[in-house]
Amino acid sequence: MTRPRLLDLFGGEGLAAYGYALAGFHVTSVEMGAPWASPRGLSLGIPPAYSRFLGEQLLAHLGAEAVAA
Numbered sequence: 001m002t003r004p005r006l007l008d009l010f011g012g013e014g015l016a017a018y019g020y021a022l023a024g025f026h027v028t029s030v031e032m033g034a035p036w037a038s039p040r041g042l043s044l045g046i047p048p049a050y051s052r053f054l055g056e057q058l059l060a061h062l063g064a065e066a067v068a069a
Contacts, residue, residue: 007061009054030057 008029
């Protein structure tokens with residue numbers, strides 16, 4: 001059975017990813033390097049630059065998985 005996947009966008013911020021890993025999730029953590037993208041900042045809305053960043057990161061991740069397969 002395949003483990004559920006979780007994309008952690010705040011690598012190193014707290015222990016949430018660790019908890020998900022203990023619960024059986026396959027966790028991929030990334031450090032966005034975007035200082036405006038704090039959990040508080042994201043709760044106020046998703047700016048277009050963030051949406052673009054997420055899309056680019058997802059495409060890069062999926063491309064890397066396709067190459068590895």
